[in-house]
Amino acid sequence: MKTVIPxxxxxxxxxxxxxxxxxxxxxxxxxxxxxxxxxxxHGLAIEPFYMDPQSDPFLFSSMSExxxxxQRVSVIFGCYTSISRKSVVPVIEKHNxxxxxxxxxxxxxxxxxxxYTGACxxxxxxxxxxxxxxxxxxxxxxxxxxYVYPYESNRIMKDMVNGFGGKxxxxxxxxxxxxxxxxxxxxxxxxxxxxxxxFSTVVGSSTAALYETYSQAGLQPITTPIASLTTSEAExxxxxxxxxxxxxxxxxxxxxxxxxxxIPTWQQxxxxxxxxxxxxxxxxxxxxxxxFAKALIESEDSQTDSLLKVLRGMEVxxxxxxxxxxxxxxxxxxxxxxxxxxxxxxxxxxxxxxxxVRPDPYLMSYAISAL
Amino acid sequence: xxxxxxxxxxxxxxxxxxxxxxxECRLISQQLERLGMTYQQVWPPVMSDLLGVxxxxxxxxxxAFIKIDKALLxxxxxxxxxxxxxFESPTVLDLACQLNSSSLLFSPVKxxxxxxxxxxxxxxxxxxxDLIKRINKLEGRxxxxxxxxxxxxxxxxxxxxxxxxxxxxxxxxxMDKRCSVEDxxxxxxxxxxxxxxxxxxxxxxxxSHKSEAKSKxxxxxxxxx
Numbered sequence: 269m270k271t272v273i274p275x276x277x278x279x280x281x282x283x284x285x286x287x288x289x290x291x292x293x294x295x296x297x298x299x300x301x302x303x304x305x306x307x308x309x310h311g312l313a314i315e316p317f318y319m320d321p322q323s324d325p326f327l328f329s330s331m332s333e334x335x336x337x338x339q340r341v342s343v344i345f346g347c348y349t350s351i352s353r354k355s356v357v358p359v360i361e362k363h364n365x366x367x368x369x370x371x372x373x374x375x376x377x378x379x380x381x382x383x384y385t386g387a388c389x390x391x392x393x394x395x396x397x398x399x400x401x402x403x404x405x406x407x408x409x410x411x412x413x414x415y416v417y418p419y420e421s422n423r424i425m426k427d428m429v430n431g432f433g434g435k436x437x438x439x440x441x442x443x444x445x446x447x448x449x450x451x452x453x454x455x456x457x458x459x460x461x462x463x464x465x466x467f468s469t470v471v472g473s474s475t476a477a478l479y480e481t482y483s484q485a486g487l488q489p490i491t492t493p494i495a496s497l498t499t500s501e502a503e504x505x506x507x508x509x510x511x512x513x514x515x516x517x518x519x520x521x522x523x524x525x526x527x528x529x530x531i532p533t534w535q536q537x538x539x540x541x542x543x544x545x546x547x548x549x550x551x552x553x554x555x556x557x558x559x560f561a562k563a564l565i566e567s568e569d570s571q572t573d574s575l576l577k578v579l580r581g582m583e584v585x586x587x588x589x590x591x592x593x594x595x596x597x598x599x600x601x602x603x604x605x606x607x608x609x610x611x612x613x614x615x616x617x618x619x620x621x622x623x624x625v626r627p628d629p630y631l632m633s634y635a636i637s638a639l
Numbered sequence: 640x641x642x643x644x645x646x647x648x649x650x651x652x653x654x655x656x657x658x659x660x661x662x663e664c665r666l667i668s669q670q671l672e673r674l675g676m677t678y679q680q681v682w683p684p685v686m687s688d689l690l691g692v693x694x695x696x697x698x699x700x701x702x703a704f705i706k707i708d709k710a711l712l713x714x715x716x717x718x719x720x721x722x723x724x725x726f727e728s729p730t731v732l733d734l735a736c737q738l739n740s741s742s743l744l745f746s747p748v749k750x751x752x753x754x755x756x757x758x759x760x761x762x763x764x765x766x767x768x769d770l771i772k773r774i775n776k777l778e779g780r781x782x783x784x785x786x787x788x789x790x791x792x793x794x795x796x797x798x799x800x801x802x803x804x805x806x807x808x809x810x811x812x813x814m815d816k817r818c819s820v821e822d823x824x825x826x827x828x829x830x831x832x833x834x835x836x837x838x839x840x841x842x843x844x845x846x847s848h849k850s851e852a853k854s855k856x857x858x859x860x861x862x863x864x
Binding site for chain 1: 701704705725726727728729730731746747
């Protein structure tokens with residue numbers, strides 16, 4: 269006699285950021301499948317209920333409400349953009365349920381009902397900035413999508429550039445649906461300004477437009493590479509092969525870790541995921557289900573407060589390595605890595621932290637002089 | 640402790656509800672109605688729509704970042720602003736500070752908090768206005784003292800009289816002419832400047848005054864009324 273635990277899954281199949289969200293959906297369902305093998309020995313089973321919010325914040329809100337009140341889910345795995353998360357969190361808090369949020373974001377948030385498994389700024393921007401400064405120089409050009417995540421990331425990058433004595437040569441924000449034509453004037457300006465590197469916080473499907481326009485304008489990554497936090501294997505897959513190579517991304521995880529892993533579990537997972545552009549957001553979505561499954565086993569019941577008791581400080585072996593939920597802020601200790609992109613759509617890891625990095629969402633320990 | 644009615648006068652205020660249409664906008668507008676306040680919903684934030692408005696409730700959503708340029712920012716500084724925040728990120732908080740928001744509402748907005756935010760904002764605005772008035776007055780007084788000093792100095796240098804007598808002369812003239820002591824001091828400085836330019840730089844009057852002025856650190860040019 270199994271106890272069935274209903275869970276909600278909210279990732280978009282359409283819209284500007286669906287290119288990544290589809291991979292997060294894939295990871296969630298695959299992980300639930302794997303978790304159920306383990307949970308069956310404890311008389312438990314997770315039953316996923318999926319709804320497609322189509323990148324609409326209003327639907328994120330109403331669907332999370334529906335999942336909680338009608339399907340009686342105790343947790344939701346979901347959200348990519350910050351606005352979708354902001355739409356779901358009030359619903360989660362109102363009903364005292366849990367949201368597992370598997371996406372890198374701008375920090376400056378804490379909800380007692382959310383477990384954040386993606387990187388926050390101190391875990392990715394800092395290592396990226398230091399790497400680009402030392403390899404290429406400190407004069408930077410900023411280009412991003414038009415919403416809070418790029419504004420905040422650029423704010424930190426500007427701070428670091430200025431702190432290290434570099435210059436910001438330009439700053440542009442484009443819509444999430446920006447086309448090649450809209451990127452052209454920006455790319456032309458970049459060619460004229462000759463920065464040491466470009467910091468891109470362009471998100472979603474418009475990433476391909478940026479990188480392709482860059483390539484078509486004749487810019488060379490060997491002199492003016494693009495450094496990003498969000499360009500992952502999924503975005504590379506959606507790009508023409510000529511635009512992909514020799515740019516940099518900072519992330520806790522790259523698919524090549526899975527593909528070249530000596531660990532049998534991950535080798536098996538790699539063979540199961542050959543058709544999917546596995547990426548950092550995919551990996552967060554995968555290991556957060558593992559965290560939840562472990563919590564179900566260790567907790568006295570599936571109520572939020574009991575789960576939170578065991579989730580705080582919980583560790584699990586994720587594809588990136590051993591990760592841990594910080595008990596003080598519900599964010600995850602993750603690795604800081606830098607990957608150099610290849611034409612085949614994968615990344616070569618060129619730098620990595622020896623240990624996981626403590627999450628500091630409010631950047632309390634961050635000071636230029638401390639670096 | 641003396642109690643004031645902080646809610647009195649709210650009903651005379653014109654509120655600009657700068658918020659995109661939707662559930663939250665409806666919630667805030669309904670609460671404003673319960674508070675008996677007149678409002679107009681405006682979106683996106685455009686100055687021409689906010690001219691007659693005393694208090695602005697402004698949603699700091701990404702669209703606002705794009706629409707709020709330097710001109711609008713400057714114009715909004717004269718209004719009372721309550722910012723509605725969807726994110727606590729530094730860039731959003733910085734914009735709220737630039738707008739001199741005296742109080743904040745947090746998304747998702749609840750009816751509880753709307754009255755407090757408005758009352759606090761109105762109060763903070765009044766405190767600030769009073770401070771600015773006081774500063775202007777004090778600055779005016781400093782300027783007066785400086786001009787009178789300068790005029791006295793000139794009289795002392797050219798007539799060889801003491802400080803107290805120089806002031807008596809200025810004060811008596813102000814009573815005769817029924818104008819302020821500052822006005823008399825101004826005319827003396829004006830005359831001194833005219834004299835200096837007529838006589839040229841080599842005049843003993845102008846050079847002795849200048850060296851005195853330099854050693855005392857007094858300014859040289861005075862506003863001419």
